[in-house]
Amino acid sequence: MRHEIQLVGQGGQGIRLAGAILARAFGIYDKKNIVETHLYGAAARGGLSESELVISDEEIYYVKVQNPDVLIVLSQRAYDDFSEPVKNSGVILADDFYVKNFKGDDKRLTLYPLTRIALDTTGSLIAVNVVSLGLISALYSVINVESMRKAIRDLIREKHLSKNLEAFEEGYKLGDNR
Amino acid sequence: MGQRKLISGNHAIAEAAIRAGCRFFAGYPITPSSEIAERLAELLPQYDGIFIQMEDEIASMGAIIGASLTGKKALTATSGPGFSLKQENLGFAIMGEIPVVIVNVQRGGPSTGLPTFPGQQDLMQVRWGRHGDQEIIALVPDSIQESYEFTIKAFNLAEQYRTPVILLTDEVISQMKEQIEIPDDVEIIDREFPSVPPEEYYPFDGSKGLVPPLAPYGEGYRYHITGLAHDKTGFPSSNPKVVREQLERKLNKIRKNRDEIVDVEEFLLEDAEYAIFALGSMARVAKQVTLDLREEGIPIGLLRPLTLWPFCDKELINYAKKLKHIFVVEMNFGQIVGEVERYAGKYTKVDWYGRADGRLIPPREIKDFIKERIHEN
Numbered sequence: 001m002r003h004e005i006q007l008v009g010q011g012g013q014g015i016r017l018a019g020a021i022l023a024r025a026f027g028i029y030d031k032k033n034i035v036e037t038h039l040y041g042a043a044a045r046g047g048l049s050e051s052e053l054v055i056s057d058e059e060i061y062y063v064k065v066q067n068p069d070v071l072i073v074l075s076q077r078a079y080d081d082f083s084e085p086v087k088n089s090g091v092i093l094a095d096d097f098y099v100k101n102f103k104g105d106d107k108r109l110t111l112y113p114l115t116r117i118a119l120d121t122t123g124s125l126i127a128v129n130v131v132s133l134g135l136i137s138a139l140y141s142v143i144n145v146e147s148m149r150k151a152i153r154d155l156i157r158e159k160h161l162s163k164n165l166e167a168f169e170e171g172y173k174l175g176d177n178r
Numbered sequence: 179m180g181q182r183k184l185i186s187g188n189h190a191i192a193e194a195a196i197r198a199g200c201r202f203f204a205g206y207p208i209t210p211s212s213e214i215a216e217r218l219a220e221l222l223p224q225y226d227g228i229f230i231q232m233e234d235e236i237a238s239m240g241a242i243i244g245a246s247l248t249g250k251k252a253l254t255a256t257s258g259p260g261f262s263l264k265q266e267n268l269g270f271a272i273m274g275e276i277p278v279v280i281v282n283v284q285r286g287g288p289s290t291g292l293p294t295f296p297g298q299q300d301l302m303q304v305r306w307g308r309h310g311d312q313e314i315i316a317l318v319p320d321s322i323q324e325s326y327e328f329t330i331k332a333f334n335l336a337e338q339y340r341t342p343v344i345l346l347t348d349e350v351i352s353q354m355k356e357q358i359e360i361p362d363d364v365e366i367i368d369r370e371f372p373s374v375p376p377e378e379y380y381p382f383d384g385s386k387g388l389v390p391p392l393a394p395y396g397e398g399y400r401y402h403i404t405g406l407a408h409d410k411t412g413f414p415s416s417n418p419k420v421v422r423e424q425l426e427r428k429l430n431k432i433r434k435n436r437d438e439i440v441d442v443e444e445f446l447l448e449d450a451e452y453a454i455f456a457l458g459s460m461a462r463v464a465k466q467v468t469l470d471l472r473e474e475g476i477p478i479g480l481l482r483p484l485t486l487w488p489f490c491d492k493e494l495i496n497y498a499k500k501l502k503h504i505f506v507v508e509m510n511f512g513q514i515v516g517e518v519e520r521y522a523g524k525y526t527k528v529d530w531y532g533r534a535d536g537r538l539i540p541p542r543e544i545k546d547f548i549k550e551r552i553h554e555n
């Protein structure tokens with residue numbers, strides 16, 4: 001079974017790190033075949049940032065996502081440019097601070113206060129990446145939440161770890177309460 | 179079982195270089211290859227190696243040539259625009275028969291092009307980017323596992339044949355992460371040291387074989403290396419017999435060992451009536467296309483060159499004689515298709531599909547193209 005997860009936002013939102021955490025959780029702790037790729041612009045901040053993950057029990061030949069099962073969008077442009085290919089049965093999780101305009105009645109779309117939770121929990125916008133990871137860990141059964149916690153511990157620096165774990169749990173609660 | 183690792187293509191290349199015995203890197207950062215330099219800047223000092231960031235790509239190429247002549251295995255890594263700059267010194271390394279490895283992580287071109295997006299637009303530049311007659315060895319991985327293994331192979335071939343070797347990857351393969359298994363045992367080949375004392379040593383003496391031993395500078399062997407046509411001593415010569423013999427030997431050391439060097443992957447070709455010809459990241463897409471089309475009952479396979487140069491002419495002809503149709507798929511506006519037509523065109527139909535807009539071509543597009551062509555014929 002092939003699963004595709006895609007995260008899109010702006011440079012500075014920790015999109016690449018979120019992709020690396022997902023890759024580590026699936027690849028190292030769940031021992032699944034994964035390929036992580038990304039799109040990025042020349043600018044360090046403010047430009048498009050994207051990370052995508054293909055997970056499969058089989059060999060992965062086409063390494064890019066085609067029709068994501070889960071798409072996280074953390075900017076208006078991310079929603080505008082990346083929502084169309086998402087599966088009909090898939091989900092689009094959008095940040096309600098950055099994403100304001102939607103195309104008609106999109107049944108795949110749900111808005112969440114991801115940035116707000118990041119700010120409230122850690123005092124920093126950048127933790128929006130781990131809040132998002134917490135949310136999808138609760139909503140998407142393919143993700144093993146314990147593996148995600150381990151991957152976060154591996155990849156986030158000691159200094160920022162407790163705040164980030166807290167933000168992750170807040171994101172998890174957000175999904176779990178639904 | 180070797181150790182499993184989740185790693186990017188660029189980091190795999192850096193780690194494999196250390197494993198192959200590389201102890202010198204000179205480079206100039208360029209997207210999407212910079213992580214190779216970055217990782218080697220961390221690793222090389224731990225192995226008593228030397229890492230230098232040079233002022234540009236021209237100097238980097240010069241530095242690895244110098245390092246190799248002192249007996250070190252040396253590497254540089256770059257992308258299209260930097261690879262263009264390296265051509266002059268690369269020609270010198272071919273003429274001087276100096277073993278070095280050059281990684282070219284292809285991005286979209288021409289010129290500065292698309293720094294953060296893939297392309298396969300340097301295939302012919304790798305072959306003919308320098309002036310003059312020459313053979314070149316180029317390896318093309320389609321996974322991180324192969325990025326690791328082919329890096330070691332590139333060093334081995336460079337040492338064995340005393341020649342520059344290109345590892346040709348692209349933005350997709352170099353930037354993506356996947357799991358690999360680090361092999362427990364790898365074969366490492368080191369260049370041959372002269373068996374004669376310094377006073378009897380000639381760096382280009384072909385009388386005992388196509389690949390003369392290369393003495394490291396600093397061990398008492400004093401000799402001359404030049405880009406000019408030269409005799410066995412390394413000093414310039416314009417004697418037509420000497421010039422021809424030296425150049426023929428330099429070509430023949432690759433040409434006559436072609437069967438040892440050239441490698442292809444044959445994917446579902448045993449009973450195939452059709453085949454895709456693709457390499458690198460596009461070969462990986464082509465595997466998916468092959469599986470999808472087989473599911474629809476179309477007997478198709480994939481012929482994938484692992485060595486782009488020397489070209490897999492014999493292997494291709496062998497299949498062309500049996501196949502109804504070959505589809506060349508590449509991320510450019512038509513490069514390797516010329517070689518495929520040259521060898522396979524006599525025996526079977528050759529069709530081409532490709533583009534270069536910085537995006538990996540998705541399987542559906544290729545599938546539709548192939549089905550349409552099969553239907554038309």
